[in-house]
Structures are given as C-alpha cells and as structure tokens.
Amino acid sequence: MRDHPRDETTSAEVWTGRATNRAQWLLALGGCAFMALGIELAVDSAWTSGVAPLAMSVVGCIAAGLLVLFGTIAFVHVAVKVDQDSLEVRCGHIGLPRRRIPLSQIVGADFVARVTPRQWGGWGYRWRPHQGTAVVVRRGEGLVVRLGDGHTFTITVDNAEAAVRVIRERMRSGAAGAAH
Secondary structure (H helix, E strand, O other): OOOHHHHOEEOOOOEEEEEEOOOHHHHHHHHHHHHHHHHHHHHHOOOOOOHHHHHHHHHHHHHHHHHHHHHHHOOOEEEEEEOOOEEEEEEOOOOOOEEEEEHHHEEEEEEEEEEOHHHHOOOEEEEEOOOEEEEEOOOEEEEEEEEOOOOEEEEEOOOHHHHHHHHHHHHHHHHHHHHO
8 A cells, every 4th residue: 555656756845645545435335235235226126015115215325326436436545735825635536535745734744653444433524623634644753843723634655754854844945935
C-alpha cells in the first residue's frame, strides 16, 4: 500500500503525493453484490409475498449497494498538492470531497508515523471532537496540519515527511516575504 517514490513529485513549484488503499475495492465489490441482489429480486421474484415487501427489498438492496459502492470508491485514494499558495486535498477518482487550505491559514505541520482508521473511526473524511478533521484512506504515515483557528487536519499520504518539509519551507518563505 506504500508506493511513494513513483507517486510523489517535488519541484520548486508544486509538491504532490498520494495514498491508495486497494483493499477498499473489495468493499466496492460488496456494494455491487448488494445491487445485483436487488436487481435479481426485481427481475426473478415470484411476487407471492406481495408487492410492498418486494419493492422495499429491491429498493433497500439497490440503495445499500450504491451507498457502499460510491462511499468506498470515493476514498480509494487521496491526492495531496502543495503549491506556493495552498494545500489541496482531493479524494477518489472524481476529486470529491475536496479541501483547499491557504498556506496563510496554516500555523504548523507535523509528520505522524502511524495514522490508523481505528483512531478516526474508519476510512474516509472524518471528524472527531478533540482530534480535528482527517482524510484517512489507509493506515500508515500521515501529515497533520495545524490551522490558525485551532483546528487540525490530518491526511494519510505517502512520503508525508517531504510534505511537512515543503509546507514548513513555504511558511518560512511566506513569513520572510511578509516581513520585507
């Protein structure tokens, strides 16, 4: 689950990184199975128990399948980009949910060697009262950004140490530029 040398880019302009969790594809397959069950019930049912129970079963299976399928595909991977102005986090294949944090709102960045879904209550976009907000797609290294409003934002991303270095460097150069 850690492929960092080929996925991250460090340049003078933009740092990019990603993290992937291939195990979530198994959950997506489970969602497909629920949808297939709903379709099978709709097409091949004998309709002996009445229309209402059958309709509820079909709708329930298809809705559960879609929820599981799209909920897992949305968090199969995360892409992080740090440019001169901001930190941007995009989830899944269509980039939603997405969060953009201007570097001027960041007061600190730290590397965390081990972030686990258990710490955050599962995979995905998470919020915990005394921990802050997180995007967790797998267990492993992560980046914790402290914001000026006192909140924190944690992201599981490969080569998080490099992201911390880039953010700290941009914060120093931004502070030095503001002082002149």
